[in-house]
Amino acid sequence: MTNNTYRSMVVSQTDNGRYQREITAKRVSELPEGDVLIRVNYSSLNYKDALSAVGNKGVTRNYPHTPGIDAAGVVEACSDGSFPLNAQVLVTGYDLGMNTSGGFGQYIRVPSDWVVPLPSGLSERESMIFGTAGFTAAMSVYRLASAGVTPDRGDILVTGATGGVGSLAVAILATAGYKVAAVSGKKQAAAFLKELGATDILPREALADSAKKPLLEKRWMGVVDTVGGDILSTAIKSTHQRGVVTCCGLVASPKLNLTVFPFILRGVSLFGIDSASCPMAERKTLWYKLANEWKPLGLERIASEINLMRLDENIAKILEGQQIGRKIINLNS
Numbered sequence: 545m546t547n548n549t550y551r552s553m554v555v556s557q558t559d560n561g562r563y564q565r566e567i568t569a570k571r572v573s574e575l576p577e578g579d580v581l582i583r584v585n586y587s588s589l590n591y592k593d594a595l596s597a598v599g600n601k602g603v604t605r606n607y608p609h610t611p612g613i614d615a616a617g618v619v620e621a622c623s624d625g626s627f628p629l630n631a632q633v634l635v636t637g638y639d640l641g642m643n644t645s646g647g648f649g650q651y652i653r654v655p656s657d658w659v660v661p662l663p664s665g666l667s668e669r670e671s672m673i674f675g676t677a678g679f680t681a682a683m684s685v686y687r688l689a690s691a692g693v694t695p696d697r698g699d700i701l702v703t704g705a706t707g708g709v710g711s712l713a714v715a716i717l718a719t720a721g722y723k724v725a726a727v728s729g730k731k732q733a734a735a736f737l738k739e740l741g742a743t744d745i746l747p748r749e750a751l752a753d754s755a756k757k758p759l760l761e762k763r764w765m766g767v768v769d770t771v772g773g774d775i776l777s778t779a780i781k782s783t784h785q786r787g788v789v790t791c792c793g794l795v796a797s798p799k800l801n802l803t804v805f806p807f808i809l810r811g812v813s814l815f816g817i818d819s820a821s822c823p824m825a826e827r828k829t830l831w832y833k834l835a836n837e838w839k840p841l842g843l844e845r846i847a848s849e850i851n852l853m854r855l856d857e858n859i860a861k862i863l864e865g866q867q868i869g870r871k872i873i874n875l876n877s
């Protein structure tokens with residue numbers, strides 16, 4: 545087994561400091577130490593993968609490297625006995641695809657405490673339609689619900705709504721009975737967002753706060769923000785008394801220009817989302833929900849499938865903010 549070769553995307557740094565990507569053969573013996581060897585059948589493309597694939601040192605310190613923060617497949621070897629051979633499993637987050645060889649290859653080897661048994665009710669493919677994006681969306685919805693934002697309390701705003709996290713947040717919220725307003729920069733995607741269950745579609749300009757007041761008219765009981773910057777600060781200033789906002793991303797900006805007034809006058813709560821380090825007990829709870837009551841009926845509509853050869857064009861697209869929904873990677877095609 546250890547001399548077996550497998551196909552993988554490898555990103556390496558060239559002599560002139562640029563980064564190049566190739567699909568090449570690697571040996572299983574080159575994988576890092578770990579308890580569980582997994583034959584990867586599906587992975588998915590996330591914004592963080594694209595950053596790793598273009599040499600972003602904030603994500604990946606050392607190259608050559610195989611990105612892919614998500615993987616679903618079967619156990620081929622397990623040294624500590626925690627998983628039987630051929631068990632269907634998934635891994636998202638932790639260090640996978642960052643500085644540990646990731647799911648853009650047909651094998652990964654990881655510590656057993658990173659591995660989640662595939663919940664019944666989800667196929668490996670479906671688990672990667674969710675992937676880190678869907679898991680992050682689920683974590684965000686869980687924060688809203690746990691803080692008392694139930695569907696009867698008011699509207700929920702989702703930003704970056706056609707992206708991976710955004711589209712799955714819209715779909716999960718609608719499935720759970722919430723009324724969802726979606727902010728998107730893509731006019732052409734209104735039908736897609738309505739199909740996912742959004743009742744209102746807002747252009748990004750609707751979240752531009754030209755008045756720069758500390759508080760704005762109350763509109764949202766909850767917010768799932770994936771973009772940061774002015775859109776997030778406007779959303780926080782427009783959140784109802786005791787409303788809840790989650791923050792996971794920075795595609796617009798890592799900055800947040802605010803006063804404390806939304807927090808001290810309206811009791812708004814802002815929750816940070818760190819899906820990569822979500823504790824295992826909560827991780828299993830959320831995957832169970834994604835396989836059951838939060839599984840959107842039209843899950844397949846959110847994703848399209850590609851193979852390793854088509855990753856390049858899709859990495860460029862996600863970095864330009866042009867991704868709609870999810871791309872899953874079939875490692876066997």
Ligand SMILES: NC(=O)c1ccc[n+]([C@@H]2O[C@H](COP(=O)([O-])OP(=O)(O)OC[C@H]3O[C@@H](n4cnc5c(N)ncnc54)[C@H](OP(=O)(O)O)[C@@H]3O)[C@@H](O)[C@H]2O)c1
Pocket residue numbers: 589590591592676677680703704705706707708709710727728729730748770771775791792793794795796817818819820862863864865866867868869
């Ligand atoms: N903290 C965590 O645990 C965690 C986990 C997963 C992802 N993330 C982060 O969440 C963010 C979204 O990830 P993703 O995988 O969903 O990425 P994605 O698929 O590229 O989605 C991002 C979406 O944001 C919108 N957008 C892009 N550029 C924008 C801009 N300049 N201003 C406003 N909106 C913009 C676009 O949607 P519209 O065109 O519809 O507006 C885009 O499709 C990233 O920053 C990612 O790193 C964090």
